[in-house]
Amino acid sequence: MLVTASDEKLVTRALGGSNGAWTALVKRYERRIYNYALRMVGHPDDALDLVQEVFLGVYRNLGSYRGDGAFPAWLFRIAAYRCTDYLRRRRDLGSLDDIEPVADPCARSDPALATIATDANRRVVRALATLPPAQRHVVELKFFQSRTFEEIGERLGISPNTAKTRLYSALRKLKACEELLDEL
Amino acid sequence: MNCDEARSSLFDWVEDERRIPAVERDALRAHVEGCPSCTADVAAIHAMRRRAEAWRDEPMPRWHRPRVERPAWRDWRVWFPVAASTTAFALAAVAVVTPWTTGGPDEAPAPTVAGYDPVLQRQLVDAAVERFRDEFESRREIDRTLLLQAAMEAARSQREEELTTLAAFLKAEMDRRSLETDESLRYLITDQARDRRRLEDLFQRVGTRREPPESRR
Numbered sequence: 483m484l485v486t487a488s489d490e491k492l493v494t495r496a497l498g499g500s501n502g503a504w505t506a507l508v509k510r511y512e513r514r515i516y517n518y519a520l521r522m523v524g525h526p527d528d529a530l531d532l533v534q535e536v537f538l539g540v541y542r543n544l545g546s547y548r549g550d551g552a553f554p555a556w557l558f559r560i561a562a563y564r565c566t567d568y569l570r571r572r573r574d575l576g577s578l579d580d581i582e583p584v585a586d587p588c589a590r591s592d593p594a595l596a597t598i599a600t601d602a603n604r605r606v607v608r609a610l611a612t613l614p615p616a617q618r619h620v621v622e623l624k625f626f627q628s629r630t631f632e633e634i635g636e637r638l639g640i641s642p643n644t645a646k647t648r649l650y651s652a653l654r655k656l657k658a659c660e661e662l663l664d665e666l
Numbered sequence: 667m668n669c670d671e672a673r674s675s676l677f678d679w680v681e682d683e684r685r686i687p688a689v690e691r692d693a694l695r696a697h698v699e700g701c702p703s704c705t706a707d708v709a710a711i712h713a714m715r716r717r718a719e720a721w722r723d724e725p726m727p728r729w730h731r732p733r734v735e736r737p738a739w740r741d742w743r744v745w746f747p748v749a750a751s752t753t754a755f756a757l758a759a760v761a762v763v764t765p766w767t768t769g770g771p772d773e774a775p776a777p778t779v780a781g782y783d784p785v786l787q788r789q790l791v792d793a794a795v796e797r798f799r800d801e802f803e804s805r806r807e808i809d810r811t812l813l814l815q816a817a818m819e820a821a822r823s824q825r826e827e828e829l830t831t832l833a834a835f836l837k838a839e840m841d842r843r844s845l846e847t848d849e850s851l852r853y854l855i856t857d858q859a860r861d862r863r864r865l866e867d868l869f870q871r872v873g874t875r876r877e878p879p880e881s882r883r
Contacts, residue, residue, distance in 0.1 A: 501733055513726045520724060530727055541732050602720040609717070624677075625718035631677070643674075650673060653710040 489553035522565040524611035536561045569615045612659045617652035667697040672704050680711045
Protein backbone atom coordinates (compact mmCIF):
# COMPACT_ATOMS: atom_id res chain seq x y z
CA MET A 483 0.00 0.00 0.00
CA LEU A 484 1.35 3.40 -0.91
CA VAL A 485 1.58 5.66 2.10
CA THR A 486 1.76 9.39 1.45
CA ALA A 487 3.98 11.26 3.86
CA SER A 488 2.38 14.18 5.64
CA ASP A 489 3.49 17.72 4.89
CA GLU A 490 5.02 18.01 8.34
CA LYS A 491 7.11 14.87 7.85
CA LEU A 492 8.30 16.07 4.48
CA VAL A 493 9.20 19.46 5.96
CA THR A 494 11.16 17.78 8.76
CA ARG A 495 13.03 15.58 6.34
CA ALA A 496 13.68 18.46 3.96
CA LEU A 497 15.12 20.44 6.84
CA GLY A 498 17.41 17.49 7.51
CA GLY A 499 18.77 17.80 3.99
CA SER A 500 16.56 15.32 2.13
CA ASN A 501 16.25 16.44 -1.45
CA GLY A 502 13.63 13.77 -2.10
CA ALA A 503 11.37 15.12 0.63
CA TRP A 504 11.79 18.67 -0.58
CA THR A 505 11.04 17.68 -4.17
CA ALA A 506 7.96 15.75 -3.03
CA LEU A 507 6.78 18.82 -1.15
CA VAL A 508 7.33 21.07 -4.15
CA LYS A 509 5.63 18.63 -6.53
CA ARG A 510 2.66 18.37 -4.21
CA TYR A 511 1.93 22.08 -4.28
CA GLU A 512 3.59 23.57 -7.36
CA ARG A 513 0.55 23.18 -9.58
CA ARG A 514 -1.79 24.81 -7.09
CA ILE A 515 0.63 27.66 -6.57
CA TYR A 516 1.09 28.05 -10.32
CA ASN A 517 -2.64 28.24 -10.92
CA TYR A 518 -3.07 30.66 -8.05
CA ALA A 519 -0.29 32.83 -9.44
CA LEU A 520 -1.76 32.60 -12.93
CA ARG A 521 -5.08 33.95 -11.71
CA MET A 522 -3.35 36.66 -9.71
CA VAL A 523 -0.90 37.95 -12.30
CA GLY A 524 -2.72 36.90 -15.46
CA HIS A 525 0.32 35.74 -17.39
CA PRO A 526 1.79 32.22 -17.62
CA ASP A 527 5.43 33.35 -17.70
CA ASP A 528 4.96 35.70 -14.77
CA ALA A 529 3.13 32.95 -12.91
CA LEU A 530 6.05 30.60 -13.43
CA ASP A 531 8.47 33.24 -12.17
CA LEU A 532 6.28 33.60 -9.14
CA VAL A 533 6.27 29.87 -8.51
CA GLN A 534 10.06 30.03 -8.50
CA GLU A 535 10.04 32.96 -6.10
CA VAL A 536 7.46 31.37 -3.83
CA PHE A 537 9.34 28.11 -3.46
CA LEU A 538 12.65 29.88 -2.98
CA GLY A 539 10.96 31.89 -0.24
CA VAL A 540 9.50 28.72 1.25
CA TYR A 541 12.91 27.05 1.16
CA ARG A 542 14.60 29.99 2.84
CA ASN A 543 11.91 30.17 5.53
CA LEU A 544 11.31 26.46 5.97
CA GLY A 545 13.17 26.56 9.27
CA SER A 546 10.69 29.10 10.62
CA TYR A 547 7.70 26.89 9.84
CA ARG A 548 6.80 25.60 13.28
CA GLY A 549 4.20 23.12 12.16
CA ASP A 550 1.55 24.71 14.39
CA GLY A 551 -0.71 25.43 11.41
CA ALA A 552 -1.57 23.76 8.14
CA PHE A 553 1.32 23.81 5.72
CA PRO A 554 -0.86 24.86 2.72
CA ALA A 555 -2.10 27.92 4.64
CA TRP A 556 1.49 28.89 5.44
CA LEU A 557 2.49 28.27 1.84
CA PHE A 558 -0.34 30.34 0.41
CA ARG A 559 0.43 33.19 2.80
CA ILE A 560 3.93 33.30 1.33
CA ALA A 561 2.46 33.02 -2.16
CA ALA A 562 0.05 35.89 -1.50
CA TYR A 563 2.88 38.03 -0.17
CA ARG A 564 4.99 37.26 -3.23
CA CYS A 565 2.12 37.99 -5.59
CA THR A 566 1.44 41.32 -3.92
CA ASP A 567 5.11 42.19 -4.02
CA TYR A 568 5.33 41.12 -7.63
CA LEU A 569 2.36 43.22 -8.67
CA ARG A 570 3.73 46.19 -6.73
CA ARG A 571 7.04 45.89 -8.51
CA ARG A 572 5.34 45.53 -11.85
CA ARG A 573 3.20 48.56 -11.38
CA ASP A 574 5.92 50.43 -9.51
CA LEU A 575 3.32 51.90 -7.16
CA GLY A 576 3.25 52.13 -3.38
CA SER A 577 -0.29 51.33 -2.41
CA LEU A 578 -2.03 48.21 -3.54
CA ASP A 579 -5.41 49.93 -3.39
CA ASP A 580 -4.31 52.50 -5.92
CA ILE A 581 -3.15 49.99 -8.46
CA GLU A 582 -5.30 49.83 -11.53
CA PRO A 583 -4.80 47.38 -14.33
CA VAL A 584 -2.90 48.98 -17.16
CA ALA A 585 -4.11 46.75 -19.93
CA ASP A 586 -7.38 47.13 -21.73
CA PRO A 587 -9.79 45.52 -19.27
CA CYS A 588 -11.40 43.28 -21.79
CA ALA A 589 -8.50 42.78 -24.15
CA ARG A 590 -8.42 39.47 -25.96
CA SER A 591 -5.24 39.89 -27.88
CA ASP A 592 -2.55 38.74 -25.44
CA PRO A 593 -0.81 35.85 -27.25
CA ALA A 594 0.61 34.50 -23.99
CA LEU A 595 -2.91 33.59 -22.91
CA ALA A 596 -3.09 31.19 -25.85
CA THR A 597 -0.88 28.84 -23.82
CA ILE A 598 -3.66 28.46 -21.25
CA ALA A 599 -5.19 25.08 -21.81
CA THR A 600 -8.92 25.73 -21.62
CA ASP A 601 -11.13 28.51 -22.87
CA ALA A 602 -12.89 28.71 -19.52
CA ASN A 603 -9.59 29.34 -17.78
CA ARG A 604 -8.64 31.96 -20.34
CA ARG A 605 -11.92 33.78 -19.68
CA VAL A 606 -11.30 33.76 -15.94
CA VAL A 607 -7.75 35.06 -16.34
CA ARG A 608 -8.92 37.80 -18.66
CA ALA A 609 -11.78 38.75 -16.36
CA LEU A 610 -9.57 38.87 -13.27
CA ALA A 611 -7.00 40.94 -15.12
CA THR A 612 -9.57 43.73 -15.29
CA LEU A 613 -9.53 44.08 -11.51
CA PRO A 614 -7.11 45.97 -9.31
CA PRO A 615 -4.96 43.54 -7.30
CA ALA A 616 -6.71 44.33 -4.02
CA GLN A 617 -10.05 43.26 -5.51
CA ARG A 618 -8.43 40.33 -7.29
CA HIS A 619 -7.17 39.04 -3.94
CA VAL A 620 -10.69 39.13 -2.52
CA VAL A 621 -12.21 37.41 -5.55
CA GLU A 622 -9.50 34.74 -5.42
CA LEU A 623 -10.02 34.06 -1.74
CA LYS A 624 -13.81 34.10 -1.93
CA PHE A 625 -14.48 32.18 -5.13
CA PHE A 626 -11.42 30.02 -5.66
CA GLN A 627 -10.39 29.32 -2.09
CA SER A 628 -13.92 29.47 -0.59
CA ARG A 629 -12.94 31.65 2.37
CA THR A 630 -15.43 33.46 4.58
CA PHE A 631 -15.32 37.24 4.77
CA GLU A 632 -13.87 36.97 8.25
CA GLU A 633 -11.00 34.80 6.95
CA ILE A 634 -10.45 37.10 4.00
CA GLY A 635 -10.32 40.11 6.31
CA GLU A 636 -7.84 38.34 8.55
CA ARG A 637 -5.68 37.28 5.63
CA LEU A 638 -5.60 40.73 4.03
CA GLY A 639 -5.56 42.75 7.22
CA ILE A 640 -8.92 44.41 6.54
CA SER A 641 -12.35 44.20 8.12
CA PRO A 642 -14.91 41.67 6.81
CA ASN A 643 -17.12 44.55 5.70
CA THR A 644 -14.28 46.07 3.69
CA ALA A 645 -13.69 42.69 2.11
CA LYS A 646 -17.37 42.51 1.19
CA THR A 647 -17.34 46.02 -0.25
CA ARG A 648 -14.29 45.19 -2.36
CA LEU A 649 -15.96 42.07 -3.61
CA TYR A 650 -19.07 43.93 -4.74
CA SER A 651 -16.88 46.52 -6.45
CA ALA A 652 -15.06 43.70 -8.21
CA LEU A 653 -18.32 42.10 -9.32
CA ARG A 654 -19.52 45.37 -10.80
CA LYS A 655 -16.33 45.70 -12.78
CA LEU A 656 -16.65 42.15 -13.96
CA LYS A 657 -20.18 42.81 -15.08
CA ALA A 658 -18.88 45.62 -17.23
CA CYS A 659 -16.45 43.28 -18.92
CA GLU A 660 -17.66 41.25 -21.81
CA GLU A 661 -15.97 38.18 -20.35
CA LEU A 662 -18.85 37.74 -18.01
CA LEU A 663 -21.57 39.45 -19.99
CA ASP A 664 -22.32 36.28 -21.84
CA GLU A 665 -23.31 34.69 -18.57
CA LEU A 666 -25.22 37.58 -17.03
CA MET B 667 -35.06 46.19 3.44
CA ASN B 668 -32.81 48.47 1.39
CA CYS B 669 -29.93 47.57 -0.96
CA ASP B 670 -27.16 47.99 1.63
CA GLU B 671 -28.94 45.67 4.07
CA ALA B 672 -29.58 43.21 1.30
CA ARG B 673 -25.98 43.20 0.12
CA SER B 674 -24.68 42.28 3.56
CA SER B 675 -26.54 38.98 3.24
CA LEU B 676 -26.47 38.29 -0.48
CA PHE B 677 -23.46 35.99 -0.36
CA ASP B 678 -24.89 33.96 2.49
CA TRP B 679 -28.15 33.76 0.58
CA VAL B 680 -26.42 32.51 -2.58
CA GLU B 681 -24.08 30.10 -0.81
CA ASP B 682 -26.49 28.66 1.76
CA GLU B 683 -29.72 30.50 2.49
CA ARG B 684 -30.23 28.45 5.67
CA ARG B 685 -27.60 30.63 7.31
CA ILE B 686 -30.12 33.47 7.22
CA PRO B 687 -33.07 33.55 9.63
CA ALA B 688 -36.36 32.70 7.91
CA VAL B 689 -37.94 36.13 8.39
CA GLU B 690 -34.89 37.91 7.02
CA ARG B 691 -34.71 35.43 4.19
CA ASP B 692 -38.22 36.23 3.03
CA ALA B 693 -37.55 39.95 3.21
CA LEU B 694 -34.34 39.51 1.27
CA ARG B 695 -36.04 37.47 -1.43
CA ALA B 696 -38.76 40.06 -1.76
CA HIS B 697 -36.19 42.85 -2.06
CA VAL B 698 -34.03 41.10 -4.64
CA GLU B 699 -37.03 40.23 -6.79
CA GLY B 700 -38.03 43.86 -6.90
CA CYS B 701 -34.53 45.41 -7.19
CA PRO B 702 -32.71 45.24 -10.54
CA SER B 703 -29.37 46.24 -8.98
CA CYS B 704 -29.42 43.51 -6.34
CA THR B 705 -30.71 41.05 -8.91
CA ALA B 706 -27.70 41.89 -11.06
CA ASP B 707 -25.40 41.42 -8.06
CA VAL B 708 -26.83 37.98 -7.36
CA ALA B 709 -26.42 37.06 -11.00
CA ALA B 710 -22.82 38.24 -10.92
CA ILE B 711 -22.13 36.17 -7.84
CA HIS B 712 -23.65 33.11 -9.50
CA ALA B 713 -21.67 33.74 -12.68
CA MET B 714 -18.40 34.10 -10.84
CA ARG B 715 -19.11 30.98 -8.80
CA ARG B 716 -19.71 29.06 -12.01
CA ARG B 717 -16.45 30.43 -13.43
CA ALA B 718 -14.57 29.33 -10.37
CA GLU B 719 -16.13 25.88 -10.43
CA ALA B 720 -15.32 25.54 -14.11
CA TRP B 721 -11.67 26.32 -13.48
CA ARG B 722 -9.46 23.32 -14.26
CA ASP B 723 -5.96 23.53 -12.95
CA GLU B 724 -3.50 24.28 -15.70
CA PRO B 725 -0.70 21.73 -16.14
CA MET B 726 2.57 22.74 -14.57
CA PRO B 727 5.07 23.95 -17.19
CA ARG B 728 8.61 22.59 -17.02
CA TRP B 729 10.72 24.49 -14.57
CA HIS B 730 13.86 24.07 -12.49
CA ARG B 731 12.76 23.17 -9.02
CA PRO B 732 14.99 24.63 -6.33
CA ARG B 733 17.07 22.00 -4.58
CA VAL B 734 18.09 21.76 -0.96
CA GLU B 735 21.78 21.87 -0.15
CA ARG B 736 22.55 18.58 1.47
CA PRO B 737 25.29 18.07 4.04
CA ALA B 738 28.32 16.47 2.36
CA TRP B 739 28.08 13.28 4.36
CA ARG B 740 24.61 12.71 3.02
CA ASP B 741 25.87 12.66 -0.52
CA TRP B 742 26.10 9.05 -1.63
CA ARG B 743 29.12 9.89 -3.74
CA VAL B 744 30.99 10.58 -0.51
CA TRP B 745 30.05 7.59 1.57
CA PHE B 746 29.32 4.98 -1.07
CA PRO B 747 32.95 4.25 -2.06
CA VAL B 748 33.91 3.88 1.59
CA ALA B 749 30.90 1.68 2.34
CA ALA B 750 31.45 -0.42 -0.78
CA SER B 751 35.13 -1.01 -0.10
CA THR B 752 34.41 -1.82 3.56
CA THR B 753 31.69 -4.26 2.56
CA ALA B 754 33.94 -5.89 -0.02
CA PHE B 755 36.71 -6.24 2.54
CA ALA B 756 34.30 -7.71 5.10
CA LEU B 757 32.97 -10.21 2.55
CA ALA B 758 36.48 -11.21 1.56
CA ALA B 759 37.40 -11.65 5.21
CA VAL B 760 34.34 -13.80 5.81
CA ALA B 761 35.14 -15.87 2.73
CA VAL B 762 38.67 -16.49 3.97
CA VAL B 763 37.91 -17.09 7.62
CA THR B 764 34.70 -19.10 7.32
CA PRO B 765 36.35 -22.35 6.11
CA TRP B 766 38.58 -22.33 9.21
CA THR B 767 36.00 -21.41 11.79
CA THR B 768 32.99 -23.47 10.80
CA GLY B 769 32.66 -27.13 11.45
CA GLY B 770 31.89 -27.21 15.17
CA PRO B 771 30.40 -30.19 16.95
CA ASP B 772 26.85 -29.01 16.19
CA GLU B 773 27.42 -28.91 12.52
CA ALA B 774 25.33 -31.27 10.46
CA PRO B 775 27.30 -34.17 9.04
CA ALA B 776 28.57 -33.56 5.59
CA PRO B 777 26.99 -35.64 2.87
CA THR B 778 29.05 -38.68 2.10
CA VAL B 779 30.05 -39.57 -1.44
CA ALA B 780 32.06 -42.42 -2.80
CA GLY B 781 35.75 -42.05 -1.95
CA TYR B 782 35.09 -39.22 0.49
CA ASP B 783 36.34 -39.78 4.06
CA PRO B 784 35.00 -37.07 6.39
CA VAL B 785 37.47 -37.91 9.17
CA LEU B 786 40.43 -37.74 6.85
CA GLN B 787 39.06 -34.57 5.36
CA ARG B 788 38.70 -33.10 8.81
CA GLN B 789 42.28 -34.05 9.67
CA LEU B 790 43.48 -32.47 6.48
CA VAL B 791 41.56 -29.32 7.28
CA ASP B 792 42.95 -29.28 10.84
CA ALA B 793 46.44 -29.75 9.48
CA ALA B 794 45.87 -26.93 7.04
CA VAL B 795 44.61 -24.73 9.86
CA GLU B 796 47.66 -25.64 11.92
CA ARG B 797 49.94 -24.82 9.02
CA PHE B 798 48.13 -21.58 8.49
CA ARG B 799 48.52 -20.70 12.17
CA ASP B 800 52.22 -21.60 12.13
CA GLU B 801 52.69 -19.61 8.99
CA PHE B 802 50.78 -16.74 10.50
CA GLU B 803 52.78 -16.87 13.74
CA SER B 804 56.11 -17.15 11.94
CA ARG B 805 55.06 -14.39 9.60
CA ARG B 806 54.08 -12.29 12.57
CA GLU B 807 57.42 -13.07 14.22
CA ILE B 808 59.24 -12.19 11.04
CA ASP B 809 57.22 -9.04 10.74
CA ARG B 810 58.04 -8.12 14.32
CA THR B 811 61.75 -8.75 13.71
CA LEU B 812 61.66 -6.79 10.49
CA LEU B 813 59.89 -4.00 12.27
CA LEU B 814 62.52 -3.99 14.99
CA GLN B 815 65.29 -4.03 12.43
CA ALA B 816 63.66 -1.23 10.57
CA ALA B 817 63.31 0.77 13.77
CA MET B 818 66.95 0.11 14.64
CA GLU B 819 68.01 1.01 11.15
CA ALA B 820 66.02 4.19 11.35
CA ALA B 821 67.55 5.00 14.74
CA ARG B 822 71.02 4.23 13.42
CA SER B 823 70.47 6.39 10.39
CA GLN B 824 69.24 9.16 12.58
CA ARG B 825 72.19 8.76 14.93
CA GLU B 826 74.59 8.77 11.99
CA GLU B 827 73.00 11.86 10.65
CA GLU B 828 73.26 13.53 14.02
CA LEU B 829 76.90 12.49 14.37
CA THR B 830 77.71 13.73 10.88
CA THR B 831 76.14 17.04 11.69
CA LEU B 832 78.03 17.21 14.97
CA ALA B 833 81.32 16.32 13.29
CA ALA B 834 80.78 18.96 10.66
CA PHE B 835 80.07 21.47 13.37
CA LEU B 836 83.17 20.48 15.34
CA LYS B 837 85.35 20.63 12.25
CA ALA B 838 84.03 24.05 11.40
CA GLU B 839 84.63 25.16 14.97
CA MET B 840 88.14 23.76 14.98
CA ASP B 841 88.88 25.38 11.66
CA ARG B 842 87.62 28.64 12.97
CA ARG B 843 89.68 28.36 16.12
CA SER B 844 92.85 27.23 14.33
CA LEU B 845 92.42 30.10 11.97
CA GLU B 846 92.18 32.41 14.92
CA THR B 847 95.30 30.77 16.43
CA ASP B 848 97.23 31.16 13.19
CA GLU B 849 96.22 34.77 13.02
CA SER B 850 97.34 35.31 16.60
CA LEU B 851 100.72 33.62 16.03
CA ARG B 852 101.24 35.52 12.84
CA TYR B 853 100.45 38.70 14.66
CA LEU B 854 102.81 37.83 17.49
CA ILE B 855 105.64 36.88 15.15
CA THR B 856 105.11 39.98 13.10
CA ASP B 857 105.00 42.06 16.22
CA GLN B 858 108.18 40.48 17.61
CA ALA B 859 109.98 40.97 14.32
CA ARG B 860 108.94 44.59 14.29
CA ASP B 861 110.18 45.02 17.85
CA ARG B 862 113.47 43.35 16.94
CA ARG B 863 113.90 45.66 13.98
CA ARG B 864 113.21 48.65 16.20
CA LEU B 865 115.75 47.40 18.73
CA GLU B 866 118.41 46.85 16.09
CA ASP B 867 117.66 50.23 14.68
CA LEU B 868 118.04 51.72 18.10
CA PHE B 869 121.31 49.89 18.65
CA GLN B 870 122.61 51.18 15.37
CA ARG B 871 121.70 54.73 16.20
CA VAL B 872 123.27 54.41 19.62
CA GLY B 873 126.37 52.82 18.03
CA THR B 874 126.91 55.77 15.74
CA ARG B 875 127.20 58.13 18.74
CA ARG B 876 129.42 55.92 20.81
CA GLU B 877 132.20 53.88 19.46
CA PRO B 878 131.71 50.31 19.49
CA PRO B 879 133.76 48.42 22.05
CA GLU B 880 135.86 46.86 19.24
CA SER B 881 136.99 50.29 17.91
CA ARG B 882 138.01 51.46 21.42
CA ARG B 883 140.14 48.51 21.71
